[in-house]
Amino acid sequence: MIKISAEKIIHQVIFALTSANSYLAEDVLIALQRSYSREESPLGKKILSQILENAALAARKKLPLCQDTGQIEFFVNLGPGLVIEPDGKSLEFLLNEAVRQAYKNLRPSIVNDPLRRQNTRDNTPAIIHYELSDTKKLSIKILVRGGGTDNASTVMMLEPTIRVEDLRRKIVNFVREKAAGACPPVIVAIGLGGSFSRVGYLAKSALLENINERNPDEFYRQMEEELLAEINNTGIGPMGLGGRITALAVKIRTAATHIACLPVGITLQCHSLRKFQLEL
16 A cells, blocks of 8 residues: 655645756756767857756756746556545646646646637646556656647558668658757657557657667667667758757657557657656
8 A cells, every 4th residue: 555645746746847847857968968069060069058058047047948838747657555645635636736836937838628728827737647557656757848849749650561761761751840840959759559549658758768878679779879860960950050969869669569550659859858757
């Protein structure tokens, strides 16, 4: 049995949300610093320098990294026997309450209906993904996503007979089309397999991993490296103004799938990758 107080959940998630909005993840900072040293274009180096300066200023003054303070996605992993004390409030309620409180001084970006578009004014409701395991902890991973990056996403249902080189070409062409509008340098997150409804989740959850760690599967590690090289040869460059560094990383997550299907999900994440992980 896992006993956690409702107050602790709310306070910890508020801290995580405010921190994610002001402090760039360490793995992203490392990748940006490394990319600055590798960038060949003088303008590209200047842009990367400004991105790093913006991150330092946001952290020092505890201000948002970006004016788009994003839509919140929670990736919750919980085991059997979770008890929230005192009883009466669901985990979904508590997570949204934390968002409400955290966003009192941040820009609310959520509308209650996709066509009638009335702002909810408190950045709720958050998107919550649940996974069950035998863990004895409550793990909450948080992704803060701006609208420009979510717009730079797609799902393709391909024939499973497609050649790997043709799949790579489709991915690179998508990056060519969308990267400049997603505030590059980007992280290219790719989901392969699962189903139509699952593959977008795979792509987004790849962003929660350390972007500097290599894929443990040699086949996909090589594919990530080849894609990264091809993407950085496009010349799109930082903020789409030309240069060597268009992407900081390519991350691939896979799942089993139907014999007749090859779902592919791609999402481009801007350089301001805001994420946080809690274990309660």
